[in-house]
Amino acid sequence: MPRITIQPFALTMSLDLRNLADKLRRYRQQFDATLPQVAESTGIPVEAMAALERGELSPSGDQILILADYYKCDFKFFISNDRLAPFEQTENLFRRFGDDLSAPDRWSIQEFLFLCENESFLAEELGRVPRDAFEFTKRGKFYKRHADEAAKALRTFLGYKSHEIPADIFHDFRRIGIHIFRRHLENSNISGIFIKHPTAGKCVLVNYSEDVYRQRFTATHEVGHSILDDKEDFVVSFKRWNREDLVEIRANAFAGHFLVPAxxxxxxxxxxxxxxxxxxxxxxxxxxxxxxxxxxxxxxxxxxxxxxxxxxxxxxxxxKIDPELPPTLSARGRQTKHDLLRRGISTHYAQLCFDAYRQGVVSLGRLAEMMLGTEKELWEIGKLFGWSHEHES
Incomplete structure (x- = not known):
């Protein structure tokens, strides 16, 4: 469950300071951040951060919240004495692909997972969790056959005729419970990432720096991984890949059959x-x-x-028309939505966030946090989603 903003709160349990220190240190190392950088971004003095990472200082409740906000994670991760799977997952991902992921890209992936957790939480709270999950069982060991059969099964499940071309595949994939976000990545050789999140479920990140038709293919490719390689914790797809990699060949074949049926x-x-x-x-x-x-x-x-x-x-x-950037948008609205998509904020996700605020599920501060922005920025963004704010004192 995503972090809930609490203002302020007091720690009522004894912390294992060594365990907390280890988490803070490993989190900072994941993102190649220095102590001065963390201190500048959080407002926590360098000396205090260093003491926290040595296990020599017990943090305040506010410091825990600030650090959780900085690292885009559940604050309970820091105050529990257990290790949580999402942290271990990104650590393994960054270790395996460390040479391919710049520090900005690591932050982008962390924020992407934060958005996935939020979306999962909001869908549950608002009663919008897809009820009919798509299921597919591979038969035999012929990878291209897996791809063909899975693509046909998914097209049938979504109600497409044999010759019909999908119009908005991002909407289609959300219908089957996949959290799909587009986000600009600094490393242009990365096309997309599939992550099987331990709480949010299947999550797909598409590199928004590519053109929209390539994004459609990448999204479908990663969904192929989510269906055919669902035993893996994560799969990173590159533009330049090993042409003998059967897993990538299968995901490509799935995308080809789904988008361009025979x-x-x-x-x-x-x-x-x-x-x-x-x-x-x-x-x-x-x-x-x-x-x-x-x-x-x-x-x-x-x-x-x-x-x-x-x-x-x-x-x-x-x-090339992006379904989330229709020609009917004004120039200003188009630029705002483009900037949101570049940061990972889809129309679907934004609508969930604003609906949750209208229904009292989240506070205004939490809404801004979920939208990766400030309360001031919400007024302009909200207009695009039919939301006019009346300030409540």
Whole structure:
């Protein structure tokens, strides 16, 4: 359950100071932060932070809340004498991919998981948890068969016709209980991450620095991991990957079958294909041209040689419509929503947050915290989601 803001609170239990010191030190090391950096961001003096990390100082309740807010974690993590799985999970993730994750990207992932925990909590409180979970059981050991069957099963579950093209896959995947967020990552070689969170469940992060059609593919690819590799705690997907990696091949195949089903290609005559028609058809399918070309080769419509001749074609950037940035938005509204998405705040998530505030589930301060901003920033953001604030004294 996400951290609940308490103002102020007193520690009523004895803390294992060595355990707390270990948590604080390991958290700081996860993010390559120095003691002066933590002190400057939290307002806790460097000397006090150093003493806390040595286990020589008992923190106040306010300090616990401040540190939990800084590290975007549940404050109970610090005051309990138990180790919580989410912390161990990110520590293992950062250790394994340390060379590929800059300090800003580590913070982005931590905030992404914070958003997932919040979304899970709010959906439960507001009675909006998806009731019909999608389930799929792999048969045999043929990975591409897994991908094909899982994609067909999910399309059927979502109610798509065999030839129908998904319009808003982010909405579709939230319908089956996946927490999916887009967020700018500094390392552009990372396309997406799947994390099986111990409390929030299946979580998918998509690199928002990519174009929207690539984001659609990445989101579907990571959902493929969540369905077909659900025994893993996390999977990090890179643009440049080992071409012999069967797990990545399977997730790619899943995305291809889901976004470009065979029935959508059934009437295509290979002799009529030109660079212009490939670009036009890919745009109508809402995929980049290489995804379409691979699908055409998959279905035997293009030979290997013909497929290579069509690789690398580009769809005009202006024709790609993001479902969360519709043309009906004003220029200012579009920029605000773009900035929110860049930070990980989806329309779905923001609406949950504002609805929770309207219904008294969270306080104004907690709302600002969940939106990764300040109370002052909420007034402008709220207008985009049909929320007008009347200040309550």
């Amino acid at each position: 029935a959508a290609l059934a009437k295509i005559d290979s002799a009529s294909l030109t660079p212009d028609s490939i670009v036009d058809f890919a745009d109508r399918l809402r995929v980049n041209t290489d995804t379409l070309v691979f699908a055409l080769k998959r279905e035997g419509i293009l030979t290997e040689v013909a497929a290579r001749s069509f690789m690398g074609l580009r769809i005009p950037k202006g024709s």
